[in-house]
Amino acid sequence: MEQSIDWVLVKEVISCFFILAGVVFMLIASIGLLRFPDFYIRMSAITKGSTLGLGLILLGMAIYFNQPGVLLKVLAIIGFTSITAPVAAHVIGRTAVQNRIPFWEKTDLEEFRAYLVKAHLEQHISHDKYLEEKAKKEKEMGDAAGDTV
C-alpha cells in the first residue's frame, strides 16, 4: 500500500498549495498598496501581507526540495525578513510622523496628539522644510529692508 503512493506528486501538490497561498497574499498586499487612502495604512498592509506571503512561498520551495541545506537557507531568509520588515516599517513610519506626512481625515488622532505634544515632535522639522522657511524668512527681511529704504 505504501509503495503505491507517488511521493513526488504529493510533494508537488503541497508545494503548489503553499506557493499559491503566498502569491495570493502578495497580490492582496499589492492591491492594498494601490488602494488604501493613507501612507500609514498602506505601510501596515505591506508589512504584514508581504512578510506572510514571502514566508509561505519559501516554505513551499523548502517542501519541494526536501533537503536539510535548503531548509536551513529558507529558515534563514524567513528569519531575516521577519526581523527586518517590522524594523524598517517602524523607522519609516517614525520618519513620516516627524516629516508631517498627513493622516487620513477619518483617523482617530485624539490620543496620538497628546503623544505628539509630549514628545515635542511639533518642534522638529525636516531639512528641506527648514531651508524653505529660512529662504522665506530671508525674503521677508529683504522686503522689510526694501520698505525702509
Next chain:
Amino acid sequence: MSIFQITLIIAMVMLSICLLLTAIRFAIGPTLPDRVTAFDLFVANVIGIIVIYTELTHNEDFIDVAMILSLFGFLGSISFAFYIMRITK
C-alpha cells in the same frame, strides 16, 4: 509540460502583476516615504520571483541570491529612512 510547471508559471505571472501594481504606486506616490515602502514591496516581489524560478529550474544556487537580496533590501530602506530623517531644530 506538467501541471506543476503550469502552476508555477501562473504564480510567476501573478507576481509580475504585483510588480506592475507596485510600479504604479511608485510612480504616483505623493510623498517620498510612499516610494520607499513601494521599494520594500519591490524587493519582496523580486525575492518571490527568484524563489519560484529556483523551483522551476531545479537549481539550488539561486537561493543564495534571495538571501542576499533580503538583507540588501533592508539596508536600502533603512538608509532611505535615515536620508529623509535629517532633522534640524
